[in-house]
Amino acid sequence: MRIVVGLPAGNSPDIVSRLISQMLSERLGQPFVVENRPGPNTNIATELVVRAPADGYTLLFVVAGNAINSSVYKNLNYDFDRDIAPVASVGGIPLVMVITPGLPVKTVPEFIAYVKANPGKVYMGSSGTGSTLHVAGALFAMMTGIELPHVPYKESIFPDLLGGQVQLAFEPAPAVLGYIQSGKLRALGVSMSRRLDVLPDVPAIAEFVPGYRANGWLGLGAPKDTPPDVVDALNKAVNGGLADPKFSARLNALASSSIR
Numbered sequence: 072m073r074i075v076v077g078l079p080a081g082n083s084p085d086i087v088s089r090l091i092s093q094m095l096s097e098r099l100g101q102p103f104v105v106e107n108r109p110g111p112n113t114n115i116a117t118e119l120v121v122r123a124p125a126d127g128y129t130l131l132f133v134v135a136g137n138a139i140n141s142s143v144y145k146n147l148n149y150d151f152d153r154d155i156a157p158v159a160s161v162g163g164i165p166l167v168m169v170i171t172p173g174l175p176v177k178t179v180p181e182f183i184a185y186v187k188a189n190p191g192k193v194y195m196g197s198s199g200t201g202s203t204l205h206v207a208g209a210l211f212a213m214m215t216g217i218e219l220p221h222v223p224y225k226e227s228i229f230p231d232l233l234g235g236q237v238q239l240a241f242e243p244a245p246a247v248l249g250y251i252q253s254g255k256l257r258a259l260g261v262s263m264s265r266r267l268d269v270l271p272d273v274p275a276i277a278e279f280v281p282g283y284r285a286n287g288w289l290g291l292g293a294p295k296d297t298p299p300d301v302v303d304a305l306n307k308a309v310n311g312g313l314a315d316p317k318f319s320a321r322l323n324a325l326a327s328s329s330i331r
């Protein structure tokens with residue numbers, strides 16, 4: 072059985088999908104393989120699953136961007152609501168506003184003031200136009216009255232972000248925890264309305280920008296005609312795993328189920 076992920080290996084959904092894959096393998100006694108099919112905001116992966124046999128052996132790792140795509144792309148070869156059957160909710164992923172350490176700011180207010188004083192010098196990268204990460208940054212820019220030129224990436228943003236070619240990103244917490252802890256990236260704020268347990272010293276962006284909130288979410292989907300009993304069995308397996316304290320603790324350590 073395969074779980075198709077529309078983002079590169081090492082991305083947060085990929086990290087969580089591999090944990091889910093291992094858990095499902097153990098619970099169902101079937102080997103699960105994660106297959107990365109990165110492309111424009113998960114569209115390649117989604118179309119692959121839409122066209123796959125509806126037998127439960129091919130699943131889509133769904134991200135919030137899947138719900139956004141129909142508003143961004145005019146000529147999709149599928150209708151997400153019609154062609155993908157929901158299988159299970161996996162959880163939520165808080166985002167972290169991270170910058171390169173070379174920027175001379177350490178707080179959200181300092182960042183806003185710096186961008187206003189240096190227009191066109193701070194670039195925001197994301198996993199693609201219309202992605203959850205792009206929308207989170209655009210919302211922040213709109214609410215604070217700043218301009219953040221956007222650089223979309225088809226592959227991983229991290230080589231350019233770590234190298235300083237782009238200076239800002241709104242990234243899922245699991246993908247940036249290690250970089251923050253090692254000092255390679257500086258966290259200015261988290262996208263939830265409260266602080267994260269794994270980053271207790273990083274304030275919520277809403278502490279400085281009232282009303283700001285932008286979180287990702289994850290789930291599993293299947294081709295639309297997948298038999299209901301198969302969907303039900305997969306749903307029970309996922310929910311059973313998420314209810315297991317040991318597995319839940321592994322997700323919580325990545326800040327990947329904080330808003331489930």
